[in-house]
Amino acid sequence: MSALGIETAADEQGGPARPRPRRAGVALAGFALPVVLAVLWEIAVRSGFANGRLMPPPSVVGATLWSLAASGELFTHAAATLWRVAAGFALGAAAGTLLGAVTGALPVARGLIDPTLQALRAIPSIAWVPLFILWLGIFEASKVALIAVGVFFPVYLGVAAAIQGIDRKIVEVGRVFRLGRLAMARRVLLPAILPAWITALRSGLGLGFMFVVAAEIMGASEGLGYLLVDGQQLGRPDTIIAAIISFAVLGKLADGLLVALTRPVLAWQDTARDKL
Amino acid sequence: MLSFETLSKTYADGTQALSAVTLDVAQGEILALVGGSGCGKTTLLRLIAGLDRPSAGRILLDGEAIAEPRADVGVIFQEPRLFPWLSVAENVGFGLSHLSAFEREGLVTNALVRVGLGGHDRRWPRELSGGQQQRVAIARALVTRPKLLLMDEPFSALDATTRASLHGHLLALWGESRPTVVMVTHDVEEAVTLADRIVVMQPKPGRVFDAFDNPLARPRDRLSPAFEAAKREILRSLDRSLRDEAPHQQKAAETAGMWW
Numbered sequence: 001m002s003a004l005g006i007e008t009a010a011d012e013q014g015g016p017a018r019p020r021p022r023r024a025g026v027a028l029a030g031f032a033l034p035v036v037l038a039v040l041w042e043i044a045v046r047s048g049f050a051n052g053r054l055m056p057p058p059s060v061v062g063a064t065l066w067s068l069a070a071s072g073e074l075f076t077h078a079a080a081t082l083w084r085v086a087a088g089f090a091l092g093a094a095a096g097t098l099l100g101a102v103t104g105a106l107p108v109a110r111g112l113i114d115p116t117l118q119a120l121r122a123i124p125s126i127a128w129v130p131l132f133i134l135w136l137g138i139f140e141a142s143k144v145a146l147i148a149v150g151v152f153f154p155v156y157l158g159v160a161a162a163i164q165g166i167d168r169k170i171v172e173v174g175r176v177f178r179l180g181r182l183a184m185a186r187r188v189l190l191p192a193i194l195p196a197w198i199t200a201l202r203s204g205l206g207l208g209f210m211f212v213v214a215a216e217i218m219g220a221s222e223g224l225g226y227l228l229v230d231g232q233q234l235g236r237p238d239t240i241i242a243a244i245i246s247f248a249v250l251g252k253l254a255d256g257l258l259v260a261l262t263r264p265v266l267a268w269q270d271t272a273r274d275k276l
Numbered sequence: 277m278l279s280f281e282t283l284s285k286t287y288a289d290g291t292q293a294l295s296a297v298t299l300d301v302a303q304g305e306i307l308a309l310v311g312g313s314g315c316g317k318t319t320l321l322r323l324i325a326g327l328d329r330p331s332a333g334r335i336l337l338d339g340e341a342i343a344e345p346r347a348d349v350g351v352i353f354q355e356p357r358l359f360p361w362l363s364v365a366e367n368v369g370f371g372l373s374h375l376s377a378f379e380r381e382g383l384v385t386n387a388l389v390r391v392g393l394g395g396h397d398r399r400w401p402r403e404l405s406g407g408q409q410q411r412v413a414i415a416r417a418l419v420t421r422p423k424l425l426l427m428d429e430p431f432s433a434l435d436a437t438t439r440a441s442l443h444g445h446l447l448a449l450w451g452e453s454r455p456t457v458v459m460v461t462h463d464v465e466e467a468v469t470l471a472d473r474i475v476v477m478q479p480k481p482g483r484v485f486d487a488f489d490n491p492l493a494r495p496r497d498r499l500s501p502a503f504e505a506a507k508r509e510i511l512r513s514l515d516r517s518l519r520d521e522a523p524h525q526q527k528a529a530e531t532a533g534m535w536w
Contacts (some may be wrong), residue, residue, distance in 0.1 A: 169357050172327060176351045177371045178344075187370075191361040268361045268400050
């Protein structure tokens with residue numbers, strides 16, 4: 001018995017202390033390639049080896065970003081994009097969670113609804129755009145609807161699979177302790193699907209950012225996607241790259257926020273969440 | 277205290293897991309069920325726990341038929357089956373949600389100390405070894421002070437040393453409140469170590485083959501000749517239960533007669 005105690009104590013000592021410096025090192029190593037490439041390109045353009053008209057050097061992109069930010073334009077566009085993603089994500093995630101829960105828990109509902117949803121999933125979501133524009137107009141509603149469709153499917157699939165995958169054995173423990181339907185859902189089923197649900201939300205959020213680009217490219221007067229099209233039409237690759245970088249930063253920040261918000265409820269998990 | 281009246285269980289696929297089992301278990305007794313695979317011992321335990329319904333016959337606990345899980349029956353499964361999202365203390369206190377936090381904490385701390393895991397309250401199950409997890413499961417089942425404790429091969433996944441130490445813990449805990457215990461095991465030595473009475477079951481369909489009163493007084497010495505003798509007697513009975521082919525033929529005849 002004491003031998004077992006020693007084993008776990010050693011685990012605990014070794015666990016949290018070790019990864020920290022290594023993780024920082026890995027993160028820095030990841031920066032090496034892009035930074036070296038950027039510096040090389042900057043040198044190539046400045047020394048006249050390349051003209052940099054189609055692929056502007058980092059200093060030009062930086063200056064464009066700075067001027068966009070200084071004029072407040074960048075924030076207007078970013079705010080418009082974020083609002084659309086947030087609205088579409090909220091709608092899509094709510095619908096996906098609800099339907100996923102229903103089809104996951106009730107075999108009857110699964111038989112009725114799931115085949116239709118699987119068929120709809122086979123449609124490339126961009127194909128909905130003309131229909132959404134006819135139905136919902138060319139303004140916000142059609143864009144939000146497209147994003148919601150993009151978010152819906154990963155969340156739906158994730159939740160339904162998580163519910164079907166709940167360990168029967170652990171539900172039995174709930175039965176032994178005579179939990180009612182509500183208590184069973186709250187104390188056993190919900191915590192059991194939480195990790196899979198959050199993973200589904202994260203992939204949904206990623207798709208939300210993908211679809212906001214599509215929606216904004218197809219017609220918008222503001223938003224980072226509009227900035228992309230604007231740069232293309234004015235022949236300003238620096239604006240396009242500035243918009244791309246803003247998308248990357250926003251997407252990463254949104255995902256980071258979701259991870260940070262859900263970290264406390266997943267503290268029990270064994271998996272190395274650091275690498276996600 | 278606990279009695280089975282011509283208890284039968286046939287699963288939906290037609291497998292007859294239990295056939296007309298009649299047995300009485302006395303208050304405070306430790307009963308071990310041993311038998312070859314498919315003899316219905318786990319099925320029997322699940323029926324007592326109220327997790328499955330019998331096809332025929334009934335189980336009476338203090339004169340009341342069991343139809344669903346009961347508050348005064350504790351179950352320890354083959355695996356610890358802890359909730360990974362709850363700390364060790366929250367796992368042990370899972371069945372005590374009707375009590376105030378203060379009362380619950382007192383009972384939980386006490387239960388953990390008694391299974392030798394004092395001070396592990398705030399750890400996650402994943403941080404514990406298999407033996408420690410199973411001890412948490414024992415604490416979880418006993419903290420509600422059940423009058424009947426059911427155990428389904430609770431130590432089968434553990435190494436011999438851990439198993440022996442858990443046997444000690446279990447007997448000590450049992451000595452405190454003397455609940456009735458029904459345990460399933462495939463380990464005859466475990467049965468002789470723990471049980472007052474050992475029931476040998478026979479497979480296809482599952483039924484009682486033989487029963488032995490354990491003559492050994494506690495604490496039992498595993499190395500004594502009397503222990504060896506008791507063990508050997510049960511092993512012999514087990515052998516006979518598996519060799520006995522008559523019921524197979526009888527079953528074949530039954531199905532042949534019902535082919536239409």
